Amino acid sequence: MGVGESYKLNIVFVSRYPPMHCGVAEYTRHLISAMHSIASWNKFAVLTSTVEGNKSWYDEVLDVKVIPAFSEQDRSYRKLLDELGYMDRTDILHVEHEYGIFGESLKLVEAVKTAREEKLVRKAVITMHTVTHPSSGDKRGVFQMHLNEFDAVVVHSILQEFELQCQGVDPRKIYRIPHGTLINPYLEFPRQVLAESLGIATESLKGAVIAIPGFLRPDKGIDILFSALSYLKGIDKTVLVAGEPRDQRIVELIEELREEHNIILMDRYLSSDEILRVIGLADILVLPYRDKPGTYSVSGILHLSMGGLKPIIGSRTPRLVELYQYVPRLTVPPGDCVELAKRIKWVINNYDYAVPYM
Incomplete structure (x- = not known):
């Protein structure tokens, strides 16, 4: 009809x-x-x-x-x-x-x-x-x-x-009205297939893949993640930073630390489909955001990440308020690299518990 x-x-x-x-x-x-x-x-x-x-x-x-x-x-x-x-x-x-x-x-x-x-x-x-x-x-x-x-x-x-x-x-x-969460269509895809589709050599992925997707800006807290990595030496991991640079200083910092922490940088604009593949490839999503005081918004990357059904570790900021509401144990105070390192280590060591906790 x-x-x-x-x-x-x-x-x-x-x-x-x-x-x-x-x-x-x-x-x-x-x-x-x-x-x-x-x-x-x-x-x-x-x-x-x-x-x-x-x-x-x-x-x-x-x-x-x-x-x-x-x-x-x-x-x-x-x-x-x-x-x-x-x-x-x-x-x-x-x-x-x-x-x-x-x-x-x-x-x-x-x-x-x-x-x-x-x-x-x-x-x-x-x-x-x-x-x-x-x-x-x-x-x-x-x-x-x-x-x-x-x-x-x-x-x-x-x-x-x-x-x-x-x-x-x-x-x-x-x-x-909630931002909306798309269940990631790449959940069951093999790591090799997703990596190759993104132009990443599979052999460069070692241990847990920790991803931070989205525009590369100072408010994304990428420097906080890198400070946390200094407390995670000896843990087998790959850090995947994926997004269009909006601040050249972040790219320079990544280049400086790339070899020390096995960082893979995809420094270009990613379509929504590519971001979904990055999330599908990741084992852990890390969002160590710092928000401008007096500003309330909601992270679109958070909702794309939620659809990946993977552990998400983030800061207690307005943009990530839903993460704090539903999985408080995976959140940390903004700017606290020590607590961030502890959460990453806990998730890696307790992955089978962290996934259903989400």
């Missing part, structure tokens, strides 16, 4: 989108894929950033048209409103908000209000990928004060939910 026209929704996302190298872009594509799998009769489009040009493209796999429609430089949304006007009907406008993309300017809120007033959209939703506490001292709190202009505000973390409540966002508009 077909679906009646009244049940078919036109859903337009405002977000970055692959092939842009961005976690929010990957998240948006995963979300559309999931929604398409349960409600394929709905129609999806993406109004994206002009950061990589003004030419539209088409995601044939998901049947999604992607239209560059806003500038990250001057925060202009006039073209976004024009594109909405060209569309037949937009039932839901869904903004995938990250301050690094949209900034803290109120121009986005004003554009959404205009779209509603001109009847270009029926409902406006925003997902806040990052929420800030007033103690952060920046202007982002001003933007968050205007979130009641949206029909719904989606967050991924319990910390984000109650922080927005405290800042005056109507609790009836806040929906906490």
Whole structure:
């Protein structure tokens, strides 16, 4: 039986989108894929950033048209409103908000209000990928004060939910929806197959494979992991660092310690599928993050790692709050390399217990 026209929704996302190298872009594509799998009769489009040009493209796999429609430089949304006007009907406008993309300017809120007033959209939703506490001292709190202009505000973390409540966002508009976890399709693949698919020589993998996937930035705590490794001498292991460098100093540190700790570096942007293969190859995932004070977000890498059903060791930071909630024994205080080394050693020596503990 077909679906009646009244049940078919036109859903337009405002977000970055692959092939842009961005976690929010990957998240948006995963979300559309999931929604398409349960409600394929709905129609999806993406109004994206002009950061990589003004030419539209088409995601044939998901049947999604992607239209560059806003500038990250001057925060202009006039073209976004024009594109909405060209569309037949937009039932839901869904903004995938990250301050690094949209900034803290109120121009986005004003554009959404205009779209509603001109009847270009029926409902406006925003997902806040990052929420800030007033103690952060920046202007982002001003933007968050205007979130009641949206029909719904989606967050991924319990910390984000109650922080927005405290800042005056109507609790009836806040929906906490978990980030989403994909069960890794490479769980049963042999190590050799996964290694070769990633361009890694199988013979270079010795002992437990400890992986830290994702963009190589200072906040990922890679230096903390390397400090912890100095307490793990004599333990057979391979450290797999996989992700696009965002700080050259991290690459230099890796090169300096590569031989001492048997470090394999994949210093390039990895697609979601490649990250899943890295996680499938790993025995242990280590996320020694350090968060900026007053900032609440949720790690996409954490959720991809959770789908690998492997032990995850991480720091007690807002980004990893779910790890702390569900497997507290595998978490450590931020920046504590000694405790991190102890957890890694415990997992290696008690692996058969650590796996079901997850």
